[in-house]
Structures are given as structure tokens and as C-alpha cells.
Amino acid sequence: MIPSITAFERSPDGGRGLARDMRVRWALEEVGQAYTMRLLSFKAMKEPEHLALQPFGQIPTYQEGDLALFESGAIVLHIAERHAGLLPHDMNARARAIAWIFAALTTVEPPIVEREMAIYFERSKSWYAERLPILEDRIRKRLGELSRRLGDADWLDGDFSAGDLQMISVLLRLKGTPLLEECPNLCAYVVRGETRPAYRRAFEAQLADFTAAAGR
């Protein structure tokens, strides 16, 4: 059964691979599972057909036979549970890898998203210049804690896992910013993720979809 994924027809990131379908593509490439894509316009994302699949009108979704899932965190975990390669066999190590998924999505990512929201939506507001450094300090605190925990290890807890996949995907949102560059071990960690063959294949696939849509 080949799963089908939804993604933006034209990702607002301009093909940089930051939309959340990239995390699902990466997971599928890591485990060697083929997939098909269904690209949606912003209009189609708000229509009843898509809302039946994704109540919040977002991408990605995942359909596989009778199963329809939403939330990239849940989709990546589902893939990791049903294929070898993204979660350890040892049950305690497996639970810890899942803890890193939640740490990435619920502790590290929210302040990074807040900074992006401010940059997109509050740039012309009177408070932007005063508030941005407050947001950046919130990110800096989390990155410092993460950097101390990672130390000089390659991955967060033993072998590469779905926890690393999510954490690196979150950190990629900060690629090229001083915030990330202040933590050299996190920069190297991100590069280790980006240079995995599965990441490269997923990245090229999303870029090809973006480029094809932009050419139409």
C-alpha cells in the first residue's frame, strides 16, 4: 500500500524544505517507503474535502488504505512505529526517542515559530524592534539547553532516531541565523541531518514539486 501525502502546491518557503510535509518525506525516505504526493492550493486546503481529513486546514495529511492521519508529529511517529530504522528496539530507548520528538515539537519549536510570526506579521508594528530580542532570548535559552545536552554526541540519544529527525527539522528553521550559529555543536548536528542521503532525496523531491508548480 503506497501512502499518499498532501503538501502545499506552492510552499511559502520558496522551496527551502521548511514546510512540514518535508518531515514526513524524510521519514519515508529513511525507512525506504515509496509515497505519492497530492499538492494543494491554499484555497483547496480550506475546502470541506480537505477539512474532513485535516480539521485545522493544514498540510501534511497521510492516507494509507483505510487510515487517514494528520499532524506531522503523529505521521512521523506512525511511520517510525511500522518500519525499522527510526526508533530503537530497546523499549526504554524507544520511549526516550519519542520524548525527543515531543521536546522538538512542544518545547523547542514554539518560540521559533513565534519569532517567524513576528517577522511575517508584526514587522510594521511600533513594538517590533523592542519585542524581537525578547523572542530571540526565548529561543536562545532553549538552544543553550539543547546544546548542553547534545554536547559532542552525534545524535540526541544513541543512534539517529525520529527524535533527531524532528529536532533537526525544527532547527533548520533557524538555518543561517546568528541564533543557531551561536551553538556550533547544534550547527554541526543540523549538517549531519541534512547530509543524510534520505534527507537529500526528500529535499530534492519537495524542491522538484515546488519548481514544477512555479513553472506552471
Next chain:
Amino acid sequence: MIPSITAFERSPDGGRGLARDMRVRWALEEVGQAYTMRLLSFKAMKEPEHLALQPFGQIPTYQEGDLALFESGAIVLHIAERHAGLLPHDMNARARAIAWIFAALTTVEPPIVEREMAIYFERSKSWYAERLPILEDRIRKRLGELSRRLGDADWLDGDFSAGDLQMISVLLRLKGTPLLEECPNLCAYVVRGETRPAYRRAFEAQLADFTAAAGR
């Protein structure tokens, strides 16, 4: 093996049961698993001993034999995977319940936390009055989408699950606000959660811990 949980010695919510240990207590009560608590001062949460358990210096943590976990999302999922009662047996329904955990924590909760951060930390700022309604509209959008999906069902997808436990815990942060009261079916959903015997037992236990610490 009796698991041990950490929580705030004096919760900043004044005993309203909004700290994230409450979600773990509730899950343990639902499955009938006894537990012990270890209450931490804010100072102890930033010390090396706790940071070894929880790299971001937060509560709760979960220790059970050789296993040490952090992130309430991961802890509740761990409990739900190892005991009956919080996840369906059918594998597709189980994956969908896990999707609701992620929806609660990564789609619905972040804008609610942002509003709380603004109320706590930006109340004296010049921009507070203009920015608060923007934050409330972000919450209103998510609650409207959730309300439409829930409709007149009792729970989000079939029987009560760990997905409902997390979603109701998130919505409780808005209890008594007009934001929640604009969605009568979500108010009723929250009440259905709060009146479960397991929720009541967990709530009373956290309140007893808070009251004991406040009396010292």
C-alpha cells in the same frame, strides 16, 4: 514498579491543576497505576541533578526502574501504550488518537500559551492592548475548527482516549474565559473531562500537594 513523578513544589497556578504534572497524574489515575510524587522548588529545577533528567529544567519527569522520561506528551503516551484504557485496540483508531495528542500540544496549545505569556510578561508594555486581540483571534480560529470537528460527539474520535485527555487539559487553560465560552460544545467537552473520576482524583492530589506546601 511504582513510577515517580516530579512537579512544582508551589505551582504558579495556585493549585488550579494547570501545571503539566496534572496530565500525567490524570493518565495514571485513568489506568489505575499508583505513583509517587517528588516536589521541586524552582531552584532545584535548575540544578544539575534535575537537568540530567530534564534538559530544559521543566517538570514533570517520570522515573520507573531504569527508565527516565521527560515531556508530559511523551509520558502520557508511554502510560497509554503500556496500560489499557487510553488508546483504542484497533491500530488505525490508535494512530488517530495519537494524532489528537499532537493536535492538542502542537496546534491548539501554542497560541493559548502565547496569550498567557503576554498576560504575564507584556501587560505593562505599550503594545499590550493592541496585541492581545491578535493573540485571541489566533486562539479563536483554532477553537472554531476544533468545535466544528467535535460537533455533538462526546469525545474527539470514538471512546475517551489520551487524545481527549491532552485536548481537555489544553482547553482547561482557557476555563472561564469568553474564548472558551463562545464554543458551548467545547465547554461541555471540558466538563465531561473534569467530571471523570480519574480527573477528580488527580486534581485533588495536586491540590493537596499545593496546599501542604503553602502551609509550610
